[in-house]
Amino acid sequence: MAGEINKSCGLDIHKSFLIATILSRSGEKQQQRIKRDDDGILSLRNWVTSEKCDVVACESTSDFWVPIHDSLIKHLPFIVGNARDMKAFTHKKTDKIDSEVIAKLALNGMVQPSRVFPKKHREYRSYIRLRHKLVQKRTDIKNEAHAILAPEMFNLKDVLTDIFGKNGREILSGISSGKNVDQIIQNLSPNVRKKSAQIRELLDREISQSAAIRLQICLKLIKNFDDSIELLGKEIFNYAYGNHKREMEILKSVPGIGELGAATLIAEIGDFKDFASGDKLASWLGLVPNVYQSADKYHNGRITKRGSKVARWILIQIAQAAARTKNSKLKEFFNRKKKSIGHAKAIVALARKIATIIWHLITNDEMYEDETGYIKGEVQRRKIVETEIFSVDERISIISEIFAIVEKKKPDIK
Incomplete structure (x- = not known):
């Protein structure tokens, strides 16, 4: 921030x-205690502007700061700092002390601003994160269904x-709703119906009422x-694709990155x-190791795991x-490591390397190229070796010649 x-x-x-x-x-x-609602945010804005504050700062915990940031950023600088860097250096922990410590840090220019994305992008990111959570919860429910079926x-x-x-x-719905085996098999695809004997043997048992109810809930x-x-x-x-089409194309050219990975x-x-x-x-993503150095001793620890958990996971x-x-x-890099x-x-290590690669590709507007000749999406066709076709008489003749050679090479046994 320019100026004192x-x-x-x-x-x-x-x-x-x-x-x-x-x-x-x-x-x-x-110091004031203000309600976090529309009227409270308006009164806060009027207060800090009337007091001619040069900057407002807060911690980036949860999303409680978002409406306050969006209201004040149009009128004066607003810094959202990482909570790890803004802890109070005192044995006391109260809301008033926390607020005062943040104000002191901001007054002395000691708050490192976090990256605040535009509102539309934050909404887009919220879709990604919600989808990620729903997939995890769906996996939990599927595991629960497995646990129901096992006993x-x-x-x-x-x-x-x-x-x-x-x-x-179709099978799970059938057994949980009490359908007979013929009805269940009738609704299956032709490929699976070929295994009707196995399916009949498998379904030749009754499921308990408790398990049926729980299974129905899981399926819903x-x-x-x-x-x-x-x-x-x-x-x-x-x-x-509407706002980042070129970036999507570049990212998808990298091995391992699909549509969802690129969007994430x-x-x-x-x-x-x-x-x-x-x-x-890579450092912002938390994919670099912690460094411990004292005198001549130097040690790399585990990765920092700072930044977005979802980005690191993907x-x-x-x-x-x-x-x-x-x-x-x-x-090849992975195998060496x-x-x-x-x-x-x-x-x-490979994840970190990919992070540096995609930064280079995006900032230079380049598609990924592999020196080994790998092309993403190219089907590796199986090589077909053409063999010469012989007639039956020719095959018999060749086999006879082979046996004759073998007989000649046999040593005489005395």
């Missing part, structure tokens, strides 16, 4: 109220690869989650040009996929 700060305001924000402290260079202090001895995995696919749900919840995830997916991709990275990282280098981006998933991609430099540091650390 003569007066600052620190906010300790909670769900229903906030504590605001105004400090000046002369040592004057004012009932319904081992559908012996027949189906995915028991929550179309055919699997999974269906609701599927519908919600599909709806969010449409909103996500509409925004991603754009949502969580935002403008890649905010970072001076790929290493800065990069790890991308790295897992890239490590399995044939004929790519990324797989794996020999020295093991599988798990090699995946993290």
Whole structure:
């Protein structure tokens, strides 16, 4: 922030109220408790502007700061700082002390601003994060369904690869609603109906009423989650392709990155040009190790895990996929690292490398190119070796010649 700060305001924000402290260079202090509603935010804005504050600062905990930020940012600088860097250095912990400490840090220019995305982008990111949570919850419900079926001895995995696919749900719905086996089999796809004997043997048992009720509830919840995830997916991709089409194309050219991965990275990282280098981006994502140094001792610890958890998670998933991609430099990098540091650390190292690669690609508007000749989306066709076709007589003649050669090479046994 340019210029000297003569007066600052620190906010300790909670769900229903906030504590605001105004400090000046002369040592004057004012403090108020304000309700966190429309009237309270308006009174806060009028107060800090009338007091001619140079800056307002708060911690980036939860999303309670968002409406306050959006209201005040049009009138004066508003800094949202990382809570890790703004802890009170005192044995006491009260809302008033927290507010005053934030004001002091802001007054002395010691608050490092966090990146605040535009409102539209924050909404887009909220779709991504909600989808991520719904997928996790859907997985929990599926695991619960597995737990229901296990004691009932319904081992559908012996027949189906995915028991929550179309055919699997038809079977689960049938056994939970009391349908007979013929009705269930009739509604299955032709490929699965070929296994009707196995299905009959599997379903030749009764499910308990308790298990049936719980299974029905699980299936309904999974269906609701599927519908919600599909709806969010449409909103996500509409925004991603509508506003970041070029970035989507660039990201999808990288091994391991699909549509959802690209959309998630754009949502969580935002403008890649905010970072001076790929290493800065990797650091912001928490993919760099903690460093401990004292005198001649130097030690690298675990990764910092700062920044977006969702971005870090998707990069790890991308790295897992890239490590399995044939004929790519990324797989070669992973294999080299794996020999020295093991599988798990090699995946993290690959995730960091991918982060630096995508920063370079986006900032330079380049598509990913692999020196090994890997092209994403290209089907690796199986080589067909053409063999010469011989007639029956020719085959007999060749075999006879082979036997004759073998007989000649046999040693004489005396």
